[in-house]
Amino acid sequence: MxxxxxxxxxxxxxxxxxxxxxxxxxxxxxxxxxxxxxxxxxxxxxxxxxxxxxxxxxxxxxxxxxxxxxxxxxxxxxxxxxxxLAIVTTDSVLAGGLTVEELVGLGRQPHTGFFGRMGDDDRKATEEAMRRVGIIHKREAYVAELSDGERQKAMIAKALAQExxxxxxxxxxxxxxxxxxxxxxxxxxxxxxxxxxxxxxxxxxxxxxxxxxxxxxxxxxxxxxxxxxxxxxxxRRLPLLFPRRNVVFSEEAKDFIAAETGSELSSVKACNVNECPVQPHTPDR
Amino acid sequence: MRFAFLTLLSLLLLALSLVYGAVEIPPESVWQTIVAPGEADAVWRLIVLESRLPMALASFVSGAALAVAGLLLQTTFQNPLAGPSILGVSSGASMGVAVVMLFGAGAIVSGAAQYLSIIGGAIAGAAAVMLLLIFFSSILKSSAMLLIAGIMIGYLTSSVISLLNYFAPSDDVKSFVVWGLGSFAGVGVRELPVFLGILVPFTAASILFAKPLNALLLGERYASNMGYSVPALRTWLLGVSGVLTAIVTAFCGPIGFIGLVVPHIARMLFRTSNHFTLIPATMLTGGLVTLLCNLLTVFPGKSGVLPVNAITPLIGVPVIIYILVNRRKLKYFN
Structure with missing residues (x-):
């Protein structure tokens, strides 16, 4: 790959x-x-x-x-x-009263001086981050006005601005x-x-x-x-995540499903950890 | 624009504070005492320049200091309902003052030594509460729980104060009770240099924290990811707000509501949570609101002066209720 x-x-x-x-x-x-x-x-x-x-x-x-x-x-x-290294969490924040641009600009803090004055580079990085994430049309909006998805995008833009x-x-x-x-x-x-x-x-x-x-x-x-x-x-490593009788992993759905629904999907190989023999695992690097 | 408007309004209130008081002095005579103090009536000069002016300045600076202390606490604890009085910092300072006034003051001669020991008592009391708050905030993750812990600390200090009152000589109790009602009259010409000398630099220094405070809006994990040591930062912020609260409390009594309410008024007026705007806005709004409260204390005219703590809830409570009712609409809350 x-x-x-x-x-x-x-x-x-x-x-x-x-x-x-x-x-x-x-x-x-x-x-x-x-x-x-x-x-x-x-x-x-x-x-x-x-x-x-x-x-x-x-x-x-x-x-x-x-x-x-x-x-x-x-x-x-x-x-x-x-x-x-930048982190993105879903912790609730009190940043509703910042604009999206101000929030994303916070990502520049590690790069700016004591008073956090934004230079041309910082403004460019902030704008670029908002553009890549597709939130630039909301730059003037308050964080409180964003949907959950938009807010998460803004936090990712903040991480990008951190470079x-x-x-x-x-x-x-x-x-x-x-x-x-x-x-x-x-x-x-x-x-x-x-x-x-x-x-x-x-x-x-x-x-x-x-x-x-x-x-x-x-x-x-x-x-x-x-x-x-x-x-x-x-x-067949996935079933190891939920070693329970009534939860099986469906390879077709690529998801865990209830054991009884597995039989309804005819072509699906759905099994839990006890029923499917685990194949030998090649350790990853 | 908004800053200019608030400054103008503050100056107007300052002028009104010089004109209105228990003694009636015509405005033109007030003007004369200011521009040409030599030719003015001696008693009026004393009232205007040595009583009303220091009191107005003290109320403005106290308001700015308490409001900034409240803002720092709100951001530090990620809690919009934090404030020096609600978290028990003011009552901690009161407890320190009570110890000094009720049991120490007898031993200490009056004058500078006395009020320095009152300041020391207030700072020690506020610091004790701050340490408790830091301790509780490390175990209580929910901000509502921390508020309740703060309120409990407040009750505890009140109970200690009551016990001290019970065992103290009655003359001292009376002066302590009067102090507890809150008044800016305690800051005379003699006290003003020390008062301003400590409060002005500490209040102004809060702007140095604007950058990390903005990072703290995102919570502790983000702030530490942006390169800050959150425990160190929190200690600094609580230290500054503790000193501000303690000094105001030592001189003027425990003034309620200003620290809690003013940051909200500032956020609503300036429509931002960005501390680079919000800190100066909070200072100015705090000074303005407290100057107004101080002006309202002379409302009865000749019959006397109202305690400040009778006025601040009249302004503070409606604002807090408005905020609670409208918290979904207020942008900065979410």
């Missing part, structure tokens, strides 16, 4: 993640390369958000090291890191309908094609498998399994 660059943009090596004494999962390794649109999939409570926060340097790894372009994330200053090589999105689709999800995923693919490394966590298995270039499964047993969606499906 694509040539493999030698250094991952973002790498977690043998991580134990958790808060202080409480370890949620250990032995986790993950690599995101420039050009990747990687989706982190897993059931609730498995530690997706904790892993994301550990990879972005928001949370210290209990054990193991996070590398950003081959260097320990701890060795970067906050300022340096803010120019390499980082890595963008990490924590559950970016939480409040979005399917159309908005697809639109944003296409946008992320386009952005990655320009050489950025993108990692997002999601509950939307089917869209992630269709559109991401790489899927990382975080199983309830605390393992990370990564590969291209096609390979993970062929190797």
């Amino acid at each position: 694509r040539e493999e660059p030698t250094t991952p943009a973002l790498e977690g090596a043998d991580l134990s993640i958790g808060y202080g004494e409480k370890i949620i999962a250990s032995g986790l390794s993950i690599r995101i390369y420039p050009g990747d649109v990687a989706s982190l999939l897993g059931p609730n409570g498995v530690g997706k958000s904790t892993l994301i926060k550990t990879l972005t340097g928001e949370l210290e790894a209990v054990e193991g090291i996070v590398y950003v372009f081959g260097k320990d994330v701890e060795s970067y200053s906050r300022k340096e890191l803010s120019r390499l 980082t090589a890595i963008i990490v999105l924590d559950e970016p689709f939480s409040y979005l309908d399917v159309a908005a999800r697809i639109e944003i995923l296409s946008l992320l693919k386009e952005i990655a094609a320009g050489g950025k490394a993108i990692l997002f966590s999601s509950h939307d298995v089917s869209q992630a498998l269709r559109m991401a270039s790489k899927a990382i499964l975080f199983t309830p047993s605390g393992e990370l399994i990564s590969g291209t969606p096609a390979r993970l499906i062929a190797e």
Whole structure:
């Protein structure tokens, strides 16, 4: 598919993640390369958000090291890191009284001086980010006036304006309908094609498998399994995400469905973890 | 444009504050005492220049300081209903003042030493509440819960104050109760240099935080992703708003509502949450509103002066109710 660059943009090596004494999962390794649109999939409570926060340097790894372009994330200053890695979350924000342009312009903060004065470069980067995301027609609008999808686009534009090589999105689709999800995923693919490394966590298995270039499964047993969606499906890894009798993975629908509906779709191979033999997995890089 | 309008309005209110008071002085005589103090009536000169002018200046600067303190708290805690009085910072400062006034003051001679110890007590009390708030904000993620914790801290300090009152000599209690009603008259010509000397630089310094405050509008995760150390930033912001609240409280008593309400009036007037506009707007609006409150305290005319805390809720409560009712329509809220 694509040539493999030698250094991952973002790498977690043998991580134990958790808060202080409480370890949620250990032995986790993950690599995101420039050009990747990687989706982190897993059931609730498995530690997706904790892993994301550990990879972005928001949370210290209990054990193991996070590398950003081959260097320990701890060795970067906050300022340096803010120019390499941008996050997008769905945290509620009090930014309703900013215009879209002001919000996207906040992405320039790591690049501007003490008073945040925007130079020509900063204005150009802000405008370019709004244009790429397709929100430029709303530049004068207040953030409060945006739909959920538009607001998420504006936050992604803010991340683009930050001009980082890595963008990490924590559950970016939480409040979005399917159309908005697809639109944003296409946008992320386009952005990655320009050489950025993108990692997002999601509950939307089917869209992630269709559109991401790489899927990382975080199983309830605390393992990370990564590969291209096609390979993970062929190797029947997906059922490991929800090891339950009444939830099966349909390869045709590329989604989890209730076990009893599986038989209604004649040609569908739908199975759960107990029924389908797992194929041998070739570890991903 | 809006800044010019508010400045003009403030000057007008300042002029009115010099003209109206418990003693009737004709406006032309007030004018004369200002332009040619030498030729004016000595008593009137004393009233206008050494009582009304310091009081008006003190109310303007107190208002600006409290309003900015409220704005910093609202953004720091991501909570539009935060304010120095509602989070218990003012009552913490009051508690510090109560300790000094009811039990320390007897031992300390009057004069500079006394009011410096009152300032010290107010700062210590405000700092104690701020530390509690930082502690609670690290465990209570919901902003409503933090507000409730702040209100509880307020009750606790009030109860400590009541206990202190109960055991204190009655003369001290009376002066403490009068102080607690809130008044800008306590800032005379003698106190004004210290008062302005601390408040003006601290209030003005808040503009230095405009850039990180804008980042904080997006929440702590985004702010730290933009290169800030959020705990350090929060400590700075709470420190500045604590000092502002403590100083105003030490001199003028616990003034309610200004810190909570004025940032909202400023956001509505200027239609923005951008702190580069909002901080100066809040200062000016805070000064203006408090000057107006101070002017209303002399409403009874000859029969006396109303406590400031009888006036601020009359302006503050309707605004807060309006905001709560219309919060879906107000852009900056969502």
